[in-house]
Amino acid sequence: MLSRFCFKSFHSTAKMTARHTPSINLQPPVHRGLTELDRSLFSVEVPVLAARVPAALAAEFRNGKGKNSLFFLPRTQAVVADPESPEYRRVLLAEQDRSSPSLQQLLAETKFELVEHTLKFDYDYWGADEILQAILPEDLLDESPTAFTLVGHIAHLNLRDAYLPHRHLIGQVILDKNKKVVRTVVNKLDTIDNEFRNFRMEVLAGDHDFNVVTSESNCTFAFDFSAVYWNSRLQGEHGKLVDSFSEHDVVCDAFAGVGPFAIPAGKKGCAVMASDLNPASASALKENARLNKVEHTVRTGNYDARDFIRKSVLDVWNEPFAPYSKPLSSKAKSKLARQATKAAQDPSPVPSPTSTPDSAPSLPPRRLINHFVMNLPALAIEFLDAFKGLYRPLYDLEGAWEAVEAAGEAALPMVHCYCFTKSPETAEEDILERASKALGMPITPQAKDYRLRFVRDVAPRKEMYCLEFRLSKEMVL
Ligand SMILES: C[S@@+](CC[C@H](N)C(=O)[O-])C[C@H]1O[C@@H](n2cnc3c(N)ncnc32)[C@H](O)[C@@H]1O
Structure with a gap:
């Protein structure tokens, strides 16, 4: 999908930062009613104006004359490679109106060429909340269902009933967006009122593996999350x-x-x-x-x-x-080791390495x-x-x-x-x-x-x- 800079096909708002650099709130394309996650639907191209600057001058321009005119978008560089020549860079500009006097003045002063650069965004660019805001029905947008508790590799959700028809999509997006720590996404199926205080859970996405390893108070705990209370x-x-x-x-x-x-x-x-x-x-x-x-x-x-x-x-x-x-200090352990070596030559009773030294009452x-x-x-x-x-x-x-x-x-x-x-x-x-x-x-x-x-x-x-x-x-x- 190609989008003009006004981002008409996205939700877009522009605001002024303290440095008078417009920041654009780019949102993913809206696809309400999706039943299966098609990640390709979130690929978009956004044309922006850029100054074509010799590579050797790009940093100077970025930090000097061009400083207050830079394009700002989170997780996006303002200075990018020029696909036509390794000798050049493209400095993306905030001003998108070719006829703007400030832009004309900048170009006149620097003699840099104005070019159109295509920014590409895909599913990976947006966060879980942004993707879900583009997928879920309008009446479910007030809350975010992406909050979860992490137990080992399991992201554990407690979805409200209204979200249940969309639970697999929600689970998949959460899995995709937290790949480094999450391998399984589950939703709690009932309240804890059985004898053993565990709860039934449904896997929404990822591996059907409930055996977790987690830590608390500097200790390691391994258990089957579906069978015990945690x-x-x-x-x-x-x-x-x-x-x-x-x-x-x-x-x-x-x-x-x-x-x-x-x-x-x-x-x-x-x-x-x-x-x-x-x-x-x-x-x-x-x-x-x-x-x-x-x-x-x-x-x-x-x-x-x-x-x-x-x-x-x-x-x-x-x-x-x-x-x-008291656990032995490394100094005390080395002392015992020395004593043990000595005892090997001249056998006499050696304190056990795990016991308290003789001096302790x-x-x-x-x-x-x-x-x-x-x-x-x-x-x-x-x-x-x-x-x-x-x-x-x-x-x-x-x-x-x-x-x-x-x-x-x-x-x-x-x-x-x-x-x-x-x-x-x-x-x-x-x-x-x-x-x-x-x-x-x-x-x-x-x-x-x-x-x-x-x-x-x-x-x-x-x-x-x-x-x-x-x-x-x-x-x-
Ligand atoms: C709320 S959990 C607390 C577990 C742990 N102490 C903690 O803080 O996470 C209560 C535990 O009591 C166990 N339990 C339930 N009834 C029990 C009983 N009659 N005798 C012994 N354990 C019981 C459950 O299996 C569960 O593991």
């Missing part, structure tokens, strides 16, 4: 909670998913017990512990959260975690849990009943309860229970009432280390909170 919007919350743990802590994650709390906590040095009822999540969790080299401090499982919580206290007591040991094994993480906001509150009598088995075990009491004020764990409320004005009242009912005794703002943290707005009148409190002796015995 929400990139929780990245901040995951980081915030893990930051609040000490590296000496023992953390129990009862709804662990593929590990966005558990793996970073393990990497920090925490001893972690993590489980998820979804077999696909549990196996990805295990694999992610391996991928991030924390399989020795992150124990994984595939249990219902209630069972998992109930067995956790004894499990850790009976099979304690090694104490936290030796710490006891970790056998008491410090945190329970419960991130299943729709239901987690109902699982608080699992804490009733949780420490009874330790109480009955010789020497164990004494150890808990000897550990002092913070010997009993914190609970971090995520929840939703549909009563934003009375969120605290609503959440505490439900939590107290499940636990079978009142949880009040006076509870030890109590905090009710707002996490995010999920939908109109639906907010996510994290209820945090320390379990008391009365609760767990």
